[in-house]
Amino acid sequence: MRPQGYLQSLTFAVVLSSAPAASALADKLDLKAALSEIEQLSQQSPHKALDRLHAIQAGMDANTPYDVKQRLLREEIWLLEDAGQMEASYEVERQAYDLAIAHKDLATAARASLGEVHHLLGLNRPDDAQRLLDQILAKAPKDLPTLSSVAFARTQGDVLNAKARYDKALEFYLDALSKLEGDPLAGEPRATLRARIAQVYINNDHPQKAIETAKQGLAESGVALRTRGSLEFAEAIAHLKLGKKTEALSAYQKALATAERAGLVGLEAAIRGNISDVFLQQKDYPRAELEARKALEVSKKVKDQNLLLMAEANLGFALMGQGKLAAGQPYVDGVIQDMRDAGATADLEAMLDEKGRMLESAGKFADALAVVREQQDLQLSNSRAARDRAIAALQEKFEATQRAKQIALLKRENDLKDAEIGSRRAVQLASTFAAALTVIAGAIVFVLYRRAARSNAQLKLLNTQLEYNSTRDALTGLHNRRSFLEKMKGQAEAGKRNRRSTAQAHSSCYLLFDIDHFKSINDRWGHGIGDAVLVEVARRILSTVRDTDMVLRWGGEEFMVYAPDTDPTRLPKLAARILNAVGGSKVDTGSGPLAVTISAGAVSLPIGSNDCRDWEVAVRLADWALYQSKANGRNQASVVARIGSDAETVLAILEGRTAGELEPGTLQTEQVPGPASN
Numbered sequence: 030m031r032p033q034g035y036l037q038s039l040t041f042a043v044v045l046s047s048a049p050a051a052s053a054l055a056d057k058l059d060l061k062a063a064l065s066e067i068e069q070l071s072q073q074s075p076h077k078a079l080d081r082l083h084a085i086q087a088g089m090d091a092n093t094p095y096d097v098k099q100r101l102l103r104e105e106i107w108l109l110e111d112a113g114q115m116e117a118s119y120e121v122e123r124q125a126y127d128l129a130i131a132h133k134d135l136a137t138a139a140r141a142s143l144g145e146v147h148h149l150l151g152l153n154r155p156d157d158a159q160r161l162l163d164q165i166l167a168k169a170p171k172d173l174p175t176l177s178s179v180a181f182a183r184t185q186g187d188v189l190n191a192k193a194r195y196d197k198a199l200e201f202y203l204d205a206l207s208k209l210e211g212d213p214l215a216g217e218p219r220a221t222l223r224a225r226i227a228q229v230y231i232n233n234d235h236p237q238k239a240i241e242t243a244k245q246g247l248a249e250s251g252v253a254l255r256t257r258g259s260l261e262f263a264e265a266i267a268h269l270k271l272g273k274k275t276e277a278l279s280a281y282q283k284a285l286a287t288a289e290r291a292g293l294v295g296l297e298a299a300i301r302g303n304i305s306d307v308f309l310q311q312k313d314y315p316r317a318e319l320e321a322r323k324a325l326e327v328s329k330k331v332k333d334q335n336l337l338l339m340a341e342a343n344l345g346f347a348l349m350g351q352g353k354l355a356a357g358q359p360y361v362d363g364v365i366q367d368m369r370d371a372g373a374t375a376d377l378e379a380m381l382d383e384k385g386r387m388l389e390s391a392g393k394f395a396d397a398l399a400v401v402r403e404q405q406d407l408q409l410s411n412s413r414a415a416r417d418r419a420i421a422a423l424q425e426k427f428e429a430t431q432r433a434k435q436i437a438l439l440k441r442e443n444d445l446k447d448a449e450i451g452s453r454r455a456v457q458l459a460s461t462f463a464a465a466l467t468v469i470a471g472a473i474v475f476v477l478y479r480r481a482a483r484s485n486a487q488l489k490l491l492n493t494q495l496e497y498n499s500t501r502d503a504l505t506g507l508h509n510r511r512s513f514l515e516k517m518k519g520q521a522e523a524g525k526r527n528r529r530s531t532a533q534a535h536s537s538c539y540l541l542f543d544i545d546h547f548k549s550i551n552d553r554w555g556h557g558i559g560d561a562v563l564v565e566v567a568r569r570i571l572s573t574v575r576d577t578d579m580v581l582r583w584g585g586e587e588f589m590v591y592a593p594d595t596d597p598t599r600l601p602k603l604a605a606r607i608l609n610a611v612g613g614s615k616v617d618t619g620s621g622p623l624a625v626t627i628s629a630g631a632v633s634l635p636i637g638s639n640d641c642r643d644w645e646v647a648v649r650l651a652d653w654a655l656y657q658s659k660a661n662g663r664n665q666a667s668v669v670a671r672i673g674s675d676a677e678t679v680l681a682i683l684e685g686r687t688a689g690e691l692e693p694g695t696l697q698t699e700q701v702p703g704p705a706s707n
Contacts, residue, residue: 063081063085066081067081067082067085067104067108074290074291074292076292078108079105079108079109082101082104082105082108083105085101086101086105089101095128095132095134098128099125099128099129099134099137102121102124102125102128103125105121106118106121106122106125106144109121114331118144119144119145119147119148121144122141122142122143122144122145123141123144123145125137125141125144126138126141126142126144129141135168135169135170136169136170136173136174136177137177139165139168139169139170139173139177139181140173140177140180140181142161142165143162143165143180143181143184145161146158146161146162146165146184146187146188147184147187149161150187150188150191151334151335152334153191153334153335155188155191155192156192158188158191159188159192162184162185162188166181169181175208175209176218178205178208179205179208179209179218179222182201182202182204182205182208183201183202183205183221183222183225185201186198186199186200186201186202186205186225187225189201190225190228190229190232193232195229195232195233196233196501198225198229199226199229202222202225202226202229203226205222206219206222206223206226209222216249216250216251216252217249217251217252217253217256219246219249220246220247220249220252220253220256220257220260221246221256221259223242223243223245223246223249223260224243224246224256224259224260224263226242227239227240227242227243227246227260227263227264227267228263230242230267231263231266231267231270234270234508234512234516234579235500236266236267236268236270236271237267237271237519239263239264239266239267239270240264240267240268242263243260243261243263243264243267244264246260247260247261254287254290254291254293255291255293255296257287258284258287258288258291258293258296258300259284259296261280261283261284261287262280262281262284262296262299262300262303264280264284265277265278265279265280265281265283265284265300265303266303268280269307270577272593272594274307277307278304278307281300281303281304281307284296284300285297285300285301285304288300294327294330294331295327295328295331295336297327298324298327298328298330298331298336298340299324299336299339301320301321301323301324301327301340302320302321302324302328302336302339302340302343304320305317305318305320305321305324305340305343305344305347306339306343308320308347309343309346309347309350312350314347314348314350314351315347315351317343317346317347317350318344318347318348318351320343321340321343321344321347322344324336324339324340324343325337325340325341325344328340334367338364338367338368341360341361341363341364342360342361342364342380344357344360345357345358345359345360345361345362345364346361346383346387348360349361349387349391350387350390352391354388354391354393361380361384361387364380365377365380365381365384368380378404378572379572381400381401381403381404382404382572382573384400385397385400385401385404388400401609404572406614500512500515502581502582504560504563504564504582505563505564505567505582506567507567507571507580507581507582507588508579508580508581508582509581509582510581510582510583510584512581513579513581513589513591516579516591517644536594536595536596536597536633536634536635537591537592537593537594537595537633537634537644537647538590538591538592538595538597538600538603538631538632538633538634539589539590539591539592539631539632539633539634539644539647539648539651540589540590540592540600540603540604540607540629540630540631540651540666541583541587541588541589541629541630541631541648541651541652541654541655542570542587542588542589542590542607542611542627542628542629542655543586543587543588543627543628543629543655543659544562544563544566544586544625544626544627545625545626545627545628545659545663545664546663547559547562547585547586550562550623550625554618554623558618558619558623561616561618561619562616562618562623562625563582563586565616565625566588566611566616566625566627567580567582567588569607569610569611570588570590570607570610570611572610573603573606573607573610574590574592574603574607575592577592577593577594578590578591578592578593579591579592579593589648590603590607595633597633600631600633600668601631601666601668601699601701603631604629604631604666604668604701605666605701605702607627607629608626608627608629608664608665608666608701608702608703608704609703609704611625611626611627612624612625612626612627612664612703612704613704626663626664626703626704627664627703628655628658628659628663628664628665628666628703629654629655629658629665629666629667629701630650630651630652630653630654630655630656630657630658630666630667630668630669631651631654631666631667631668631669632647632650632651632654632668632669633647633669634647636650636669636672636676643676646676646677646680649680649684650669650672650676650679650680650683651669653680653683653684654666654667654668654669654698655667657698658700661700663703664702664703664704665700665701665702665703666700666701666703667698667699667700667701668698668699668700668701669696669697669698670697670698670699671696671697672695672696672697673692673694673695673696673697674691674692674695679691679695679696683696
């Protein structure tokens with residue numbers, strides 16, 4: 030993306046005057062004015078700005094200075110990205126690289142090499158992208174200009190984001206953003222970074238922070254249309270995460286209008302694909318099909334493999350949802366095969382799960398069973414990768430502790446500097462008789478202020494990272510109890526502000542799980558194996574739920590799934606799916622396969638005759654149901670199906686706080702068996 034205002038800061042007249050002979054291009058027009066015109070055009074239509082730029086490039090000759098040629102190529106890359114022509118932008122990056130190498134400009138060559146990294150990301154090859162980026166960094170000069178340094182940090186964040194290393198991606202994005210803070214000409218690159226940061230917050234279930242970040246990006250000056258559309262797009266997804274479907278669809282329409290205005294067919298395809306996905310979640314299959322077909326049409330224009338896969342998957346599921354299996358299944362199977370070939374295991378598991386549910390709904394039970402078995406085999410093959418992630422999580426926990434210590438040191442350093450600044454001010458006031466001394470003291474104060482500002486910026490960055498880590502379980506990477514309590518607190522406050530929406534809220538389901546005989550696993554095999562089991566159980570639970578569901582480590586060997594907007598009649602099926610995902614196949618511990626099962630208790634809101642919507646009551650009742658599952662032999666779930674009385678009264682009797690007895694039929698539970706011995 031173009032850094033707004035940097036074009037005007039270039040002094041092309043000086044560059045041209047240093048050329049051996051006057052360039053024909055310089056004779057025809059004022060380059061600085063022409064590029065300023067292109068920048069203004071890009072705010073309305075990247076395509077018109079590209080036409081103007083190409084007209085300028087057509088007038089170049091052998092005498093056009095290297096700096097001018099490189100500047101024009103960089104501007105062309107930005108415009109091609111804004112227009113969604115990514116393949117063309119990669120080709121121009123290669124031209125910029127060749128030109129830089131010919132002139133022995135290693136810094137520009139290193140930055141141009143990043144185009145190949147983004148090309149690999151576009152092909153869904155993040156591991157190859159990381160290897161190439163490491164090679165480029167090893168050869169790049171150490172003293173890169175600010176914008177190049179920002180580009181490297183942003184690209185590293187993009188690679189980590191593609192690999193689902195969201196915490197590390199956030200760290201690089203924030204580092205890049207800190208390099209641009211306070212620069213009045215850097216509104217556009219700051220907005221671009223905020224769009225990426227908003228996406229990270231979405232991926233980590235912090236939708237409110239994503240909305241705030243997107244709004245900060247939209248408030249920047251000189252935001253390009255593509256960046257504006259991306260920010261509006263992120264805001265829409267965040268609203269959807271919060272369950273605000275009306276606000277989400279409104280934001281989607283704004284983003285779609287921006288994309289269509291600028292001719293950004295790639296962004297349009299992504300937006301339409303997400304709108305189609307919303308209709309799929311609502312089981313509005315005809316409208317999902319309509320949007321998916323539009324998304325497929327525009328995806329073919331940009332030849333973006335990821336967008337094509339999303340559109341084809343949505344179209345296939347929309348058709349299957351309408352009972353048109355023969356028409357829809359080829360789309361779904363084609364996407365599944367592409368994911369197999371690319372090794373995109375997480376997406377492949379989700380696709381297999383959705384396909385299995387579609388086939389089950391259509392009564393194709395044998396086909397659905399075959400899909401489920403493939404999904405289980407895939408989960409088993411990923412167990413070793415899960416252990417590697419556990420080790421990485423432990424390392425991150427250690428690094429978080431080190432950052433906390435660094436924060437404390439920075440605070441003490443700032444206190445000392447504040448005291449020193451105050452002392453210097455006193456010296457200044459007492460030394461007004463000596464002008465030279467005053468100048469020297471002022472210079473020292475200025476330096477101290479700059480150092481304090483840098484320390485404060487670093488402190489802000491570390492605090493942001495520490496805040497992120499405080500909401501995650503270090504071993505499994507799941508949400509922790511604190512993040513769940515904050516979510517419930519936020520929903521309670523939202524309910525107070527809007528009583529009507531709370532009263533009409535959809536059902537929410539709460540499922541508590543406990544690993545059976547986990548103490549025996551630790552005692553017999555050791556805590557290392559126990560940790561591997563915890564990580565694998567967490568991964569298997571995650572693989573069975575929706576993106577909108579929240580999975581957290583409740584404590585020790587206990588896990589919770591919070592599933593908002595869930596039909597309570599589907600709760601037994603959800604519990605059964607998780608029981609089978611965890612216990613359906615043995616866990617590869619590295620020391621041999623180990624049979625692991627779980628017990629569960631589940632309940633949905635509202636509960637009781639008084640229409641209780643208190644989540645704390647629901648969790649207590651789920652905990653009681655979990656105990657019943659364990660008492661009845663484990664490897665099963667107890668689902669509270671109905672309470673015919675006040676929930677608090679029932680709980681008081683169940684927990685033994687009153688001597689009363691339940692009336693027959695007051696409490697009804699449904700037992701869901703786990704898988705047979707594996």
